Amino acid sequence: MADKELTPAEEAAARAKEAEEQAALPYKWTQTIGDVDITVEVPGNLKGRDLVVEIKKKKLVLGIKGQDPIVNGDLPHEIRVDESTWTLTTSPSNSKILEVHLDKVNKMEWWAHVITSAPKIDVTKIQPENSKLGDLDGETRGMVEKMMYDQRQKEMGKPSSDEEKKLDMLKKFQKEHPEMDFSKAKIS
Numbered sequence: 211m212a213d214k215e216l217t218p219a220e221e222a223a224a225r226a227k228e229a230e231e232q233a234a235l236p237y238k239w240t241q242t243i244g245d246v247d248i249t250v251e252v253p254g255n256l257k258g259r260d261l262v263v264e265i266k267k268k269k270l271v272l273g274i275k276g277q278d279p280i281v282n283g284d285l286p287h288e289i290r291v292d293e294s295t296w297t298l299t300t301s302p303s304n305s306k307i308l309e310v311h312l313d314k315v316n317k318m319e320w321w322a323h324v325i326t327s328a329p330k331i332d333v334t335k336i337q338p339e340n341s342k343l344g345d346l347d348g349e350t351r352g353m354v355e356k357m358m359y360d361q362r363q364k365e366m367g368k369p370s371s372d373e374e375k376k377l378d379m380l381k382k383f384q385k386e387h388p389e390m391d392f393s394k395a396k397i398s
Contacts, residue, residue, distance in 0.1 A: 224332070231329035236280045237272070239324050244317040246289075248272070248310040248324060250280055256306055258298050265294050265312070270325060272308060283325030288315040 216224060237250045250272055252261070262279065264271035267288050273279035293313035301307050314321075322330035346354060360370040369377060384392050 225335070228329070228331055232331065235328060237324070241321055243320065244314055246312040246314065246321060246324060248281070248312070250308040250310075251301070252280075252298075252306050252308055254300065254304045254306050256298070261298065261308060263296050263308070263310070265289070265291055265296065265310070267291055270310075270312070272310065281325060283327045285312070286321055286323060286326050287319060289313055290315055 237248050239246060239248045241247070248270075252274060256274065260275055262271060262273045262275055268285050270281055270283065270285055271279050272281040290313040294311060296308065296310045299307050299309060320333040320336050322333050344351075356371055360372075363370050380392070380395065384390070
């Protein structure tokens, strides 16, 4: 958004405008860092064969056959078509809900909107749900554990894992070269 900080009143106005724009859309949507879920309410007498659902790598079309599409536009980012699904369920109010699940290709990016012609949300205000270390792949988990360890070490005023490695190398070198004076050695 803007380079300057918004006042609380400006922030509240921006959130209200965003909520109003999103409420006006003919669909509801939510997202996690890895996927997007869209729901569209349709008449209760419809069956799956009465719907138009096109899920493509960068395009989404949702609607009722013989009518203008409810959703028709380019996606802001690519999705995995083979991992994306849709279902038609009955709601308590006897209407039906078309539920679409889109699997993001880039699982490290928030979407500002479902289709590029729709109003954007401020992705910097998204509060992600807490995830467990067990949910992460091995490489990412290792990196996060190292960062957590380094943070704890820093809070206690102790060296980080990289600094410990350097200190261990220096100690080993000192043992191998006792004739050298290391009293003024600084490690950076």
